[in-house]
Amino acid sequence: MASLSAVVSHAADQTADPERALANFNAWVDAFQSPSPYLRSIEEHPDAIKPLMAIFAASQSLSNVLRTEPELAGILLESGFDRRPNYQEEADRAWQGAPTLEAALDRLRWMKRRDFLAIAALDCLDRIELTDTVERLSDLADAVVQAALDIAHNFVAPSQVCIIAFGKLGGRELNYSSDIDLVMLTKDEPAPNDLKVAEALIRALSGQMRRGILYRTDMRLRPEGRFGRLVRSLGATRSYYEHWAEPWERQALIKARRCAGNAETGRDFERFARAFAYRAGLQEKELEAIRAMKRRAESETEKAGETETNIKLGRGGIRDIEFVAQLLQLAHGGRNPRLQTRSTLAALARLAEAGFLEADEAKSLADAYRFLRHVEHRLQLLEEHQTHLLPNDERKRIAKLMGAPETFEKRLDACRHSAREALERHFYGGQSLQSRTDSLDLAVFKDQNGAEQALKSMGSETSYGVPFPEAAETFAQIKSELVAACARSVDPDLALKSLASLAASTPNPGQMFAMFRDSPQTLSRLAELAAIPRLWSMLMRRPELIDSLFDEQTADTEARTGFEIKPGAWSRIAFRERLRSGARFVWGIIDRRQLALELTSFADAVLLTAKTEAGLDNESAIAAMGRLGARRPGLGSDWDVVLIGNNGAAAEKFLQLCNEAVEKGEIPPIDSRLRPEGRSGALIRSIDYYEEYYARHAEPWERLAAVNLRIIGDDPHGYGQRLQNALMSRPVSPESRTEMNRLRLRMKSERKQKGLDLKFADGGMADIELTMQLAVLERSAENHRLRAIYDQLAEARDWQWLTEGALPATANPMREAMTEASAIVERVWTRGGCK
Known part of the structure; x- marks a missing residue:
């Protein structure tokens, strides 16, 4: 039998660094109080030292670990150490029975070190291929994350959190010193316990303890990055990707994989991630x-x-x-x-x-x-x-x-050459990186000279005459992404010009550029908005609202209702919410129908708050008319209202408060001319007066307009029903029909615009509205069930009542045409049209 020194010397000579291997072996032996059992095993089984010496030659960090915990080397001296263990079972066994959270995590760290050491030894001995190495490292990480989550459940709180791995861990391609990129989800809205467990898990994984950390944990790939919520529901996460995600976030989903936590939620997210990442083509x-x-x-x-x-x-x-x-x-x-x-x-x-x-x-x-x-x-x-x-x-x-x-x-050199050559061919289209960058910067702009000047001004080192060299440096980092974001907008030239103006008006543009760098989705969305003149003009009046456009309320795909507005701030809040709703519509988060619902909801809240401030009592009411009454307002719609009650002074105060907000640009114009006798009539009338007027004296066009009448807020006195009964108690005479048609033709001739006029063209929005209103007046007087259906479904913003006997053959085509035309008008208005 060869002597121990001969076995050790021979094993060291077989490594890539014999001197380092021997030095680390001796240091390891010195770390024991009694190394005899280990040395005897080596002497009896000379081949058993090879894994240990491979580590001592290749890894100083692991050699240092073995100095502090020399008994860990036992796994390398065992026969069959190259087997692939069930890491999850080992992780679960490691912490079971621990009396405290800290003790459980310490045991888990020991288990991770031991198995990590075994993987590294096999790799250094070339006993496993690369794919086996990275899969073992990834499976070990999965097991540790699951065990750490179970420890948090045991010592902190139960939860249904699911952990999604991205990056190298998601792809089961982990290396020896990777961060692990994680995102945390719950099936439904996260409960307080879910957040507690999520925070505990991060501390468990990345917190420094006696045996170091488990893994550096990076949560920045979650929706909205470091600004986003730590835990989101599956629905909110899907919504973010569907409406907000940048192309690089779609790319990242290629690797997304559940690694721990709730299995059902993980499967649901993996299905979504695959469908979203691999939707048709790459634009x-x-x-x-x-x-x-x-x-x-x-x-x-x-x-x-x-x-x-x-x-x-x-x-x-x-x-x-x-x-x-x-x-x-x-x-x-x-x-x-x-x-x-x-x-x-x-x-x-x-x-x-x-x-x-x-x-x-x-x-x-x-x-x-x-x-x-x-x-x-x-x-x-x-x-x-x-x-x-x-x-x-x-x-x-x-x-x-x-x-x-x-x-x-x-x-x-050969490997790097082939990799770069492939990248140039497939990723940059065969052009060199520099030439591709140069052509990118200006090719998307019609006014390339203007674009060059805008980019130059944004990259300037001064703002307000004050030097900001860090702003120029940060801008250089985001320049290409800014150009790409502008290119994706409806008007790249206007988007770039608008963003340059924003930068010029910002005392320290470096902070804004840093925000763009840290949150590319913010840059992309803001560039899209910068190409929409009317909404951008609103934002530039209140640039401090930028942050509010990127909060959770904005990302919600459901229409927001139930606004609560405090007295004294209603006009400013109305401005903010109108801007927010417009941005949500432009970004595709909500559709035209949802936009109308949101605009209606906060218009109602604003008007009711103004009513209270003006001193209109509970016997008074505000009736919405026109598009607001029908719950179909647009961003450019006036708010048509009439006042019911007896307090003339309070009514004047109400109109004054509203007009002051209009003059400040905080709410749309208030139009009260649909009241009896128009401008020359009293601003407020009693319910008895309105009831008598609509039943006996209203002109045909006034009856049409009143079809959309809606009492805003609670209606404890039944004013809405009384006015509806009065309006529909009188049949539509042939003379009234003739007058209504004459009015329609006059409006067309007076108001029709040049080019395509979606409102007043034959078969346009005005014709559809008139048909709907006339059908209500003609049929409801004789069909009380139809009147009830209309009242119920108008509240739901639906026209299905037309199919109940009014216009069954044309109801759906009319609804589709109106929906499509309204969406087009809204988008044209935001871009400066539809005056």
Whole structure:
């Protein structure tokens, strides 16, 4: 039997760094009070020392761990240590029976260290392939996250939180020193316990304890990034992606995978993520946004002087290969389900099978990916730092650890060349990065000189005559993304011009640019709004409202109702909510019908608050007319109202308060001319007067207008029903029909605009409204059931009452035409039309 010293010396000589291996072995032995059992095992089984010596040669960080906890080496000296354990069972066993949360986490850290050590040893001995290495590291992380969550459930509170992994953990491609990117979801609205558990889980994973941390945990991939809620419901998360997500967030969903927590919620999210990521094709605007993000990352790498030394982010690095695979997956995965894989190597192989990569190119990229990931692992094992830098003074050592010191540099250059060549061909369309950047900056603008000047002004180092060099530096980081965001808007020139004006009016634009850098979705949404003149004009009057446009209320896909407005602030709140609703409509979060409901809801709240401030008593009422009465107002609609009651002074005060808010631009114009006798009539009349007027004296056009009459708020005295009964008690005579038609034709001739007039054209919105109103007047007088149906469904903003006998054949086409025309008018109005 060979002596112990001979066994150790021989094993050290077989490693890439014999001197380091021997030094670390001796330090490990010295750390024991009694190393005899371990040394005896090595002497009796000489091959058992090989895993241990491989670690001592390749990883100083793990060697240091073995100095502090030398007994951990036992796993490496066991026969069969290369088996693939059930990490979840081991993690669960590790903490069971712990008396405190801290003790449970300490035991879990010990288990993680032990199994991490075994994986590293197998890798250093080349006993497992790259895919096996990264899958073991990922499965170990999954088990630790689940165990940490279970510990939080046991010691903090129960919850139904689901943990979604993104990035390398999501793709089961974890390296030795990766952050783990996590997002936390619940099936329904998060309960207080869910938030407590989420916070406890983050502390458990990334909190420093005696045995260090479990994993650096990054939560910034959650909706709205670091500004977003820590835990969101599945519905709110889906809503965010459907209405707010940037192209890079769609790209990130390729890797999304449940790693712990509620399984049902995880399955639901994974189904959504796959459908959303692989929806049909990849639009040029989305591709340009992803390119802009990649350019920014490369620019930062270049500024750091790491273009040639960073094997992940540098030229021809790991990220180049990942971008090629993911770009082609996004472009073709919707029609080719086999491309819908989280694994980079699997994606490359399947892209070749499907013909989107040449077989030789796919093999070259796969070989390069394996080699670069292998280099990455060797770098990180040295000190277990999150590094991707290959400095000159470490290259020889890494080459030895890779087992090919003579060919390392040549192989590295070849891999990086093939990776970059593929990126240039597939990602940048064959052009060099610089030429692609130059053409991007101005190609999307009609006035390229103006665009150049706008970009130059935004990148200036001064604002208000004060130097802000950091603003210029930050702007340089977001310039490409800003251009891409403007390109996605309806008017890139106007969007850029508007954003430049905003920057010029901001005392410290660097803060705004930093917000854009940290939250690309904010930049994208604001650029979209900057191309909408009327809404942007509103925002520039109150730029402090920008933050309110990016809160949870704005992201909600349901129409917001039930506004509560405090006296004294109603006009300013109305302005904010009108702007918010307009932004939600422009961004596609709500449709035209939901927009009308929101506008109606806060208009009602505003008017009722003004009524209270004016001193109108409970015997008084506000009746909405026109589009507001029908619950179909637009952003450019006046608010038509009439007042019911007896207090003339309070009525005058009400109108004065409203007109003051109108003059400030905080609410739309108030129009009270639909009252009896119009401008020359009394501002407020009693309910008895209105009842008598509509039953006996109202002109045909007044009867038509009153069809939309609606009492705002509670109606304890039944004014609405009394007025409806009076209005519909009189049949429509042939003479009235003739007068109504004459009025319709006169309005068309007087008000029709040049070009396409959606309102007054034949078959336009005015004709549909007149038909609806006339049908109500003609049929409801003889059909009380129809009147009740109308009253009920008008509240629900629906025209299904027409199918109950009024206009059954044309009800649905009319409704569809009105809905479509209203949406078009709304969008045209926001862009400065429909005067």
